[in-house]
Amino acid sequence: MQRPSSNLRARVFPNHWSLLFGQIAFYSFVVILFSGVVLMLDYKPSAEQVVYDGPYGPLRGTEMSRALDSTLAITFETRGGLLIRQLHHWATLIMVAAILLHLLQLFFTAGFRRPRRLNWLVVFGLLVITLGAALTGTSLPDDMASGTSLAVLDGVLQATPFVGSALSWLLFGGEFPGDVISRFYPLHIAVLPAAIVVLFLALRRKSGQTVRGRAAAVAVVKRVGLFCFVVGVSVVMAATATINPVWLYGPADPADTSAGVGPAWYLAFLDGSLRLAPGWEVVWWGRTISFAVLLPVAICTLFLALVAVYPFIEERMTGDRKEHHVLERPRANPIRTGIGVAGIVFYGVLWAAAGADTLAVQFHLSFNTLLRVFQILLILGPPAALVITRRICLGLQQQDTEIATHGIETGRIVRRPDGGYVEDHRPSVRQLMPR
Numbered sequence: 466m467q468r469p470s471s472n473l474r475a476r477v478f479p480n481h482w483s484l485l486f487g488q489i490a491f492y493s494f495v496v497i498l499f500s501g502v503v504l505m506l507d508y509k510p511s512a513e514q515v516v517y518d519g520p521y522g523p524l525r526g527t528e529m530s531r532a533l534d535s536t537l538a539i540t541f542e543t544r545g546g547l548l549i550r551q552l553h554h555w556a557t558l559i560m561v562a563a564i565l566l567h568l569l570q571l572f573f574t575a576g577f578r579r580p581r582r583l584n585w586l587v588v589f590g591l592l593v594i595t596l597g598a599a600l601t602g603t604s605l606p607d608d609m610a611s612g613t614s615l616a617v618l619d620g621v622l623q624a625t626p627f628v629g630s631a632l633s634w635l636l637f638g639g640e641f642p643g644d645v646i647s648r649f650y651p652l653h654i655a656v657l658p659a660a661i662v663v664l665f666l667a668l669r670r671k672s673g674q675t676v677r678g679r680a681a682a683v684a685v686v687k688r689v690g691l692f693c694f695v696v697g698v699s700v701v702m703a704a705t706a707t708i709n710p711v712w713l714y715g716p717a718d719p720a721d722t723s724a725g726v727g728p729a730w731y732l733a734f735l736d737g738s739l740r741l742a743p744g745w746e747v748v749w750w751g752r753t754i755s756f757a758v759l760l761p762v763a764i765c766t767l768f769l770a771l772v773a774v775y776p777f778i779e780e781r782m783t784g785d786r787k788e789h790h791v792l793e794r795p796r797a798n799p800i801r802t803g804i805g806v807a808g809i810v811f812y813g814v815l816w817a818a819a820g821a822d823t824l825a826v827q828f829h830l831s832f833n834t835l836l837r838v839f840q841i842l843l844i845l846g847p848p849a850a851l852v853i854t855r856r857i858c859l860g861l862q863q864q865d866t867e868i869a870t871h872g873i874e875t876g877r878i879v880r881r882p883d884g885g886y887v888e889d890h891r892p893s894v895r896q897l898m899p900r
């Protein structure tokens with residue numbers, strides 16, 4: 466007898482918008498690959514110092530690395546260079562957002578249960594590696610903004626007790642900033658993209674979206690349509706919205722930083738965690754250990770580790786080892802949905818805290834009070850979100866039961882023969898279905 470799962474697989478092609486994020490991530494990766502190869506033609510991965518004498522006046526005569534010099538040449542001298550740079554950057558943002566939304570969709574619909582537990586790990590790995598590719602990519606122009614992010618990264622590594630200096634030495638190939646560009650370049654253009662290709666292939670094999678006959682032709686047309694849509698949106702963004710204007714930031718300098726330039730939105734939660742950590746310090750074995758860095762690093766690592774292993778924790782806690790081939794509505798599992806919303810609130814508070822200085826200036830608030838409010842929200846927000854979400858889910862379940870038993874309210878009040886008034890209900894789809 467044929468297994469029901471293989472039967473289903475032969476017919477399933479995702480149509481609902483929430484099931485398309487994986488494909489959107491893949492298509493934006495194709496855009497990144499194409500634009501990356503074009504950028505490679507003119508980009509010079511070299512820290513050698515040169516004096517800028519290109520067409521951009523404000524920087525003329527400034528000493529900078531050959532990497533930034535070539536990025537400015539791509540921007541101002543190569544025909545279509547700025548468009549390709551912005552296309553590469555916007556497609557990166559779309560890819561990260563699509564993977565994050567794909568993870569959320571898998572979480573809230575329980576798409577991570579057996580036999581797709583490894584899918585979850587693959588998508589999570591895809592997210593981590595794409596973040597690595599984005600971080601190494603934004604470091605390549607060697608401008609002030611990327612230099613500042615790397616200085617923060619170096620500070621965090623150095624603050625790790627015992628192994629910090631060695632880790633920093635390993636990453637930067639010497640004392641910061643070391644030879645970071647020539648170390649990151651091969652990682653960025655070859656190692657990390659290759660790992661991403663492997664993970665996409667694994668995902669395709671595991672999701673088993675096989676369609677046959679006429680359905681296959683329809684699926685291909687839909688895929689091509691979605692691909693054109695992703696390319697179109699990325700090109701429109703690249704052509705109309707400036708992103709990473711390195712010419713305004715100037716060259717990286719470890720002794721300097723620019724005000725108002727924050728980390729990319731997807732890494733902002735790490736920055737927020739550093740801002741919210743209390744400045745506690747202890748001296749152990751003659752060494753000063755600062756919790757201002759250790760605590761946020763530990764908490765963010767724990768958070769990401771819990772996200773990665775969540776399917777295994779849920780399986781162990783609920784004892785549900787059955788195979789599932791149908792997604793679940795978020796309201797059907799109030800605790801899981803509550804945990805998911807609590808996670809979003811935790812991430813969101815850290816994320817918002819990364820913009821605390823801008824918020825304080827824009828809204829004329831005290832920076833310290835704002836940080837205190839975020840600290841309180843970080844502790845109380847997630848449990849409150851869990852409780853409220855759980856109640857909402859239970860309420861929605863109750864509403865579903867009402868509709869299933871009494872039908873859908875029509876808003877039409879009718880008078881009964883005995884003089885009483887009742888609201889008319891029309892039968893729900895479930896009531897109409899043969900039992």
Ligand code: HEM
Pocket residue numbers: 494497498500501502504505508536539550551553554557595598599601602603604605606653654655657658661708709
């Ligand atoms: C998922 C994979 C990738 C991601 C997320 C990514 C992301 C980025 C980002 C955000 C930048 C900074 C762009 C800017 O200047 O605003 C960048 C720069 C760059 N990327 Fe990628 N990239 C990826 C793959 C590739 C590949 C496969 C290549 C080459 C085949 C490539 C070549 C380059 C080059 C040459 C630069 C420096 C030029 C510049 O910054 O304008 N990238 N990348």
